[in-house]
Amino acid sequence: MAEILDGKALANTLSEEIKEKVKAMSSNGIKPHFCVINIGDDPASKVYVRAKKRRAEKLGIDQEIFQLPAETTEEEALALIQKLNNDPQINGVMVQLPVPNHINSDHLIEAINPEKDVDALTAANVGRLWQGTHFVKPATACGIIDLLDHYQISLDGKRAVIIGRSNIVGKPLAALLLERNATVTLAHSHTKNLTELTKQADILVAAVGKAKLVTADMVKEGAVVIDVGINRIDGHLVGDVDFDNVKKRASYITPVPGGVGPLTVESLMQQVVALTRRQNGKS
Numbered sequence: 001m002a003e004i005l006d007g008k009a010l011a012n013t014l015s016e017e018i019k020e021k022v023k024a025m026s027s028n029g030i031k032p033h034f035c036v037i038n039i040g041d042d043p044a045s046k047v048y049v050r051a052k053k054r055r056a057e058k059l060g061i062d063q064e065i066f067q068l069p070a071e072t073t074e075e076e077a078l079a080l081i082q083k084l085n086n087d088p089q090i091n092g093v094m095v096q097l098p099v100p101n102h103i104n105s106d107h108l109i110e111a112i113n114p115e116k117d118v119d120a121l122t123a124a125n126v127g128r129l130w131q132g133t134h135f136v137k138p139a140t141a142c143g144i145i146d147l148l149d150h151y152q153i154s155l156d157g158k159r160a161v162i163i164g165r166s167n168i169v170g171k172p173l174a175a176l177l178l179e180r181n182a183t184v185t186l187a188h189s190h191t192k193n194l195t196e197l198t199k200q201a202d203i204l205v206a207a208v209g210k211a212k213l214v215t216a217d218m219v220k221e222g223a224v225v226i227d228v229g230i231n232r233i234d235g236h237l238v239g240d241v242d243f244d245n246v247k248k249r250a251s252y253i254t255p256v257p258g259g260v261g262p263l264t265v266e267s268l269m270q271q272v273v274a275l276t277r278r279q280n281g282k283s
């Protein structure tokens, strides 16, 4: 039976470390300040943005949430990003995803100054991620690596299969696992014989958004299974992994909720601190 990878507990531990760092910065007159732009009425986004606001407040980080109406034009959103880019008081800027269909999220992300790109999604920061010269990392991928490290799960030489090639999870996680010498395969909706691949995985990550996509027969005995999916079914949250059955085969597994999700928020706060330090000449 698998050991549970408790993301919530780790998030609380990391929180104490971040709080100490923020306190030390404050005593040098530096206070991190970040902004989240949320456009439209996506109910899940509102939950996540609220979680970020609360976490930042708890850590002593200044934050501003720009809640814009669904009819906001791309030009209006771009103008706001420019304003935040030009404000020396602001260290981090992010656009909560998804945005309404009439707005191209790539245009908004690319408009963010890479030095303030707290999500690490601009082309410049994606390039740095793959080159191993990054100073900021996408929150969810970073949280997953922190979780694996915390449980001393070695990655060197391990075969990692990630299902899902999104810009916010699958691709950056592939880069970070590669950096740690794992052999990485990115599977996606066009992948043939998915089970053949997943059965070879020492580390299996599901980041698709399809409830219970990963079943026990797709998992190698003793694999580490990371579930990034958040699916709301009849008012309940379920992941992309059939948790109850897969846990009987895996050595470690993340629950949903309480696994990767809480680390996303915590990691984001780490990135805000990292960018603020960098902007103030600290490594």
Ligand SMILES: Nc1nc2c(c(=O)[nH]1)N[C@@H](CN(C=O)c1ccc(C(=O)N[C@@H](CCC(=O)O)C(=O)O)cc1)CN2
Pocket: 047, 048, 051, 094, 095, 096, 097, 098, 119, 139, 140, 168, 230, 237, 256, 257, 258, 259, 260, 261, 262, 263, 264, 265
């Ligand atoms: N610009 C971005 N947009 C989005 C990102 C992102 O990293 N950058 N990630 C997700 C949403 N997200 C943060 O923004 C996020 C997802 C999940 C959680 C979380 O704590 N989940 C809990 C369950 C909470 C619930 O829904 O009730 C858990 O899994 O335990 C926090 C933040 C998409 N957009």
